[in-house]
Amino acid sequence: MDNKYTPIIKFKQTRYGSNHWIGFSPKLKRDVNLYSDLEYANWIYVETNPYIITFCEQPVKAHSIVDGKIKTSIIDMWIRRIDGSEAYIEVKYSNDIDPNNPKNNKTLKQILCQKQWCEENGYEHIVHTEKFLYENSYFIENMKIILTHVRDSPFPDELKLKRLQNVLSHRKTTIRSIKNEIDNQPWVAAAIYHLIFAGLWRGELKSAPLTDLTEVECNEQKES
Numbered sequence: 001m002d003n004k005y006t007p008i009i010k011f012k013q014t015r016y017g018s019n020h021w022i023g024f025s026p027k028l029k030r031d032v033n034l035y036s037d038l039e040y041a042n043w044i045y046v047e048t049n050p051y052i053i054t055f056c057e058q059p060v061k062a063h064s065i066v067d068g069k070i071k072t073s074i075i076d077m078w079i080r081r082i083d084g085s086e087a088y089i090e091v092k093y094s095n096d097i098d099p100n101n102p103k104n105n106k107t108l109k110q111i112l113c114q115k116q117w118c119e120e121n122g123y124e125h126i127v128h129t130e131k132f133l134y135e136n137s138y139f140i141e142n143m144k145i146i147l148t149h150v151r152d153s154p155f156p157d158e159l160k161l162k163r164l165q166n167v168l169s170h171r172k173t174t175i176r177s178i179k180n181e182i183d184n185q186p187w188v189a190a191a192i193y194h195l196i197f198a199g200l201w202r203g204e205l206k207s208a209p210l211t212d213l214t215e216v217e218c219n220e221q222k223e224s
Contacts (some may be wrong), residue, residue: 005059005078007033023047026150028198032057039076040135041140046079048143049066050199060088062117071113086223087124090114094129115129136206145210149193156191164191168201170219176212191218 023036025047034040046055059078064071070141077089096107118125167181179188195201204218
């Protein structure tokens, strides 16, 4: 898949070193490096979003004039969506970008630098906070489960896909019901997770933990 960036830093030792995460990206077919728990949650969101076809962490250093001085800032992530649009994402805790706190002046200038650079180059700039990423308390944890299965198992072959589609038959049903109708074959759960990951099926993953009682259905028409 065409990706116009590679990470400009492969690894950095910081005071947040204990929060350095490495995860394998099925989309990119390589390991990605994340430098905070929130960056890791943002990667889960991006990796498992079927409307985002590719991305790169730490893709570019933005340059812009802030308060009359040249400022630079490495942006956390670049994404390209299925419709071809691109955006740059910075990940920050909401307390760190509170304009009423004078201690956040440096961070707010960093955000301003990125935003101005994006505007100058015709790109969308987004800030993801914990309020956005954890708006639905179960979603990130559920997508971690799905991502683990996608990483560790192959996409279902044509025969398995047909069996799953015949069972579902354009209705909503639980994962347990599908397993029962296919004689509890060991590949069923991972195959279902692959279909959710690809955006072909959908399930209620925001309001409850992912279990065999989770209902799934065909995602016949994607909404961007």
